[in-house]
Amino acid sequence: MRRALERQRHILDFTLSSLARRRGRNLALLIVYTLVVFLLASVLFLAAALKREAALVLADTPDLIVQRLTAGRQDLVPIRYVESIARIRGVQAVEPRLWGYYFDSLSGATYTLMVSAALADHPGAILIGGGVSRRSEPGRPARPLGKGDVLPFKDADGGVLPLRVQGVFPAASELVTADLVLVSATDFRRLFAFPDGQATDLVVRVRNARERATVAAKISRLHPDSRPVLRDDILRTYEAVFDWRGGVIVLVLAGALLAFVILAWDKATGLSAEERREIGILKAIGWETSDVLLMKFWEGAAVSLCAFFLGVFLAYLHVFFTSSLLFEPFLKGWSVLYPRFRLTPQVQLGQLAVLFVLTVVPYTVATIVPSWRSATIDPDTVMRR
Known part of the structure; x- marks a missing residue:
């Protein structure tokens, strides 16, 4: 050796x-x-x-997201679908969501606007992500937006809707909140002239994780114009x-x-x-x-x-x-x-x-x-x- x-x-x-x-x-x-x-x-x-x-x-996304398709493209979902979907066995809760995209011509950025229940009693107030806070405008020195600052939006009628910043999301959440702006339902509907009785999509919670596919199939049969999207499908898409x-x-x-x-x-x-x-x-x-x-x-x-x-x-x-x-x-x-x-x-x-x-x-x-x-x-x- x-x-x-x-x-x-x-x-x-x-x-x-x-x-x-x-x-x-x-x-x-x-x-x-x-x-x-x-x-x-x-x-x-x-x-x-x-x-x-x-x-x-x-990991914290909904079990199911129900969208509605018209001519092969995503369309608004009638809120009346909530009652029929909630009666499906295995469904724990169904909630309508209001969200959309807004292009800011001043900064050249696109924001993701979403209605938050926390701002239901605070019309005119918004919560913004770190990316929105760092937005810059041509000819102006870059200054982060903070609590109390006003961020102007142009509504569907061409008028200006000033919204005051109530808070900025922490940096740890910036992966999902960089371009996010949370608003109240009143401001959202005014900004986009969003029709009553309609939602962007529906969020479905299922009691048993093994029954998600079964619930999705039942929703498709109940509403043929709908497209249920499973959480696992979203994860596979990202991967x-x-x-x-x-x-x-x-x-x-x-x-x-x-x-x-x-x-x-x-x-x-x-x-x-x-x-x-x-x-x-x-x-x-x-x-x-x-x-x-x-x-x-x-x-x-x-x-x-x-x-x-x-x-x-x-x-x-x-x-x-x-x-x-x-x-x-x-x-x-x-x-x-x-x-x-x-x-x-x-x-x-x-x-x-x-x-x-x-x-x-x-x-x-x-x-x-x-x-x-x-x-x-x-x-x-x-x-x-």
Whole structure:
């Protein structure tokens, strides 16, 4: 056992000295290798973290959202649907929701307006998100809106509806409240000339989570013009969107990946004259073929593992401490009112395993194949070449 360890130590010493002799080439290889791992790991970490944040946000969403379709497009839902849906067995509660989008021509931003029961007795008051608070107007210095400030809206008749800010949502909720404005039902109906007896959609609470699909089917039969949307469907949609965007980024990075593949292929197809001569000398002084292969294995493993761990570490810092400056606008989405939030650091072992197999294993194997070819040739022939 001790003799085997000594053998390994001597081979490692020679491997490190061999890498040091070609430090310029190996350093360039390490930089390119680390960059590839960094880009791939950043995409994986960011997509997984965003899907986790979406799952946490959607955990409090309604069990069912009932929409109404007219000519294949979403339309207003009659509030009278509430009574018939509430009589379905398994339904715990049904509530109409009033919400919509408002384009602010001054700031060029689109707000999400939603009626809140907390403001029912406070017409003229609003609660705003952090993105709305940071809105800026051309020609005016940027100043965050705070409690007591007035935010003007243009109603459906062309008049101005001034609404006073009663509060700003905390920064921790900005992922879902960045562009949100909560208003009273009176102000909402006046702003959009919203008809009485109508709602944007209906929120349905189901007692048993396993009965959501059954309740949705009953609602579809009861109201053929309706479209029930399950919470699980919304979550799957978000996951598909983040997976799709992550895949698009990987395609954009295809040039860097192709360069790495070419580099690994060049490594696999042959050694330099200096490396072949070195192998011939080692064979001539008594090294066995297994010793040469072990040396080349440690050489490839040293470069690939250093690049892997360094790339993963830089990707971790990039995603969770700099908010992923390179890929954030694409994966999170683009908006004038951009949400500011810090992702929760989380790394899954499955992601690291996939990344390890895709980057470390191919390169390490690629360093052994040409070495085996040179090591099996007669030393005198190798040195003569």
